[in-house]
Amino acid sequence: MIKTNYHTHIYLCKHATGTPDEYFQKAVDCGYQHMAISDHMPLSEELKLRITSRRMNFDEYKNEYLPLLERSKNKFKGICTSSALEAEYFEEMLDYYPSFLEDVDFLILGQHYVKNEYGQFIDVYATLDEYLLNNYCECLEKGCASGYFKIIAHPDIYLYRKKGFNEKCQEVANRIIQAAYLNNVALEINANGIRKNRDFINDMGESVHIYPRIEFWRLVADFQKEHELKVVVNDDSHSVDDFCDESTKKAYQFASSLGIKLTEFPL
Ligand SMILES: [Zn+2]
Ligand SMILES: [Zn+2]
Numbered sequence: 001m002i003k004t005n006y007h008t009h010i011y012l013c014k015h016a017t018g019t020p021d022e023y024f025q026k027a028v029d030c031g032y033q034h035m036a037i038s039d040h041m042p043l044s045e046e047l048k049l050r051i052t053s054r055r056m057n058f059d060e061y062k063n064e065y066l067p068l069l070e071r072s073k074n075k076f077k078g079i080c081t082s083s084a085l086e087a088e089y090f091e092e093m094l095d096y097y098p099s100f101l102e103d104v105d106f107l108i109l110g111q112h113y114v115k116n117e118y119g120q121f122i123d124v125y126a127t128l129d130e131y132l133l134n135n136y137c138e139c140l141e142k143g144c145a146s147g148y149f150k151i152i153a154h155p156d157i158y159l160y161r162k163k164g165f166n167e168k169c170q171e172v173a174n175r176i177i178q179a180a181y182l183n184n185v186a187l188e189i190n191a192n193g194i195r196k197n198r199d200f201i202n203d204m205g206e207s208v209h210i211y212p213r214i215e216f217w218r219l220v221a222d223f224q225k226e227h228e229l230k231v232v233v234n235d236d237s238h239s240v241d242d243f244c245d246e247s248t249k250k251a252y253q254f255a256s257s258l259g260i261k262l263t264e265f266p267l
Contacts, residue, residue, distance in 0.1 A: 001252050002262050003032040006084065007108060007153055007188065007234035008243065012056040012065055013040050016238035020072035023240055028079050030244040034267070037069060038084035038108050041100065047092055051113055051121045066103055086110040086153055089143030097148040108188070109143045110153035111136060127161045133168060137175050144183040150267060151232060152180055154190040156216040164203035165215035173216050177223050186230035186263055187220060191251035195242060212254060221258040230263040231255070 008023055009016035020037045027035035040055035048057075056065055069083040083104040087097070088111050100107060113121040114128070114135040122132055136158050143149050155176050162169060180187050193211030202208045202215070223229055233251045237243040255262055 004034040006036040007236045014054045018240040024076045034080040036082035036084045038086045041085040041087040089139045106150040108151040109149040141179040144179040151186045156213045159213045189233045191247045192236035195247035
């Protein structure tokens with residue numbers, strides 16, 4: 001089992017608990033080689049008016065998140081520790097990504113909001129119509145092409161409300177796979193979807209996780225037969241107890257059962 005995790009949340013987002021020290025200590029105890037903290041990026045003042053999302057603000061980012069990570073990274077030797085942010089691709093934030101990258105080691109692309117035809121932000125966990133699915137795809141494609149991101153978090157999240165995997169879902173999957181491949185961005189198998197314990201029966205009569213969705217990852221496995229496409233398993237833990245638990249193990253089993261090759265350390 002590869003022991004890397006690049007996706008972790010801490011108390012600062014206010015919907016998670018745990019400090020970088022606590023997570024890094026558990027990573028050492030579990031024999032990890034590389035561990036990254038990647039809390040949700042702060043939103044600009046303009047976007048805060050348009051999106052309701054519990055996360056750290058810019059003051060907390062500058063005065064708490066960055067100093068905390070700096071101290072914590074220096075404390076743990078013998079394990080590679082990284083600072084990161086989980087960020088959506090928003091045109092409105094384009095000026096911010098380069099400066100984030102001066103502060104942290106890398107960014108992961110977690111698109112939690114998409115825009116409808118009126119320019120309003122819609123939660124990605126809502127039912128996504130064709131317009132929203134296209135917007136989701138475009139955000140990931142532009143995000144990958146921007147060169148700012150190393151990993152796409154839960155790329156299959158667009159299937160959250162979909163029991164079936166129709167042609168459109170397949171088209172979206174293929175576009176995401178292409179974008180990741182062409183820009184050397186890794187796709188993430190997200191253990192937190194397994195942790196949510198919301199498995200259900202899909203239209204084909206198979207029992208599936210809410211994510212990672214087997215229909216999506218079968219396409220990834222097929223693509224990997226011909227191409228070098230990076231895939232990682234990430235925890236996306238929102239508490240230290242969640243980190244490296246049964247769901248993590250199931251995520252690794254999920255990958256190996258499909259014959260998916262995981263990217264070796266270092267990323
Ligand atoms: Zn979160
Ligand atoms: Zn996350």
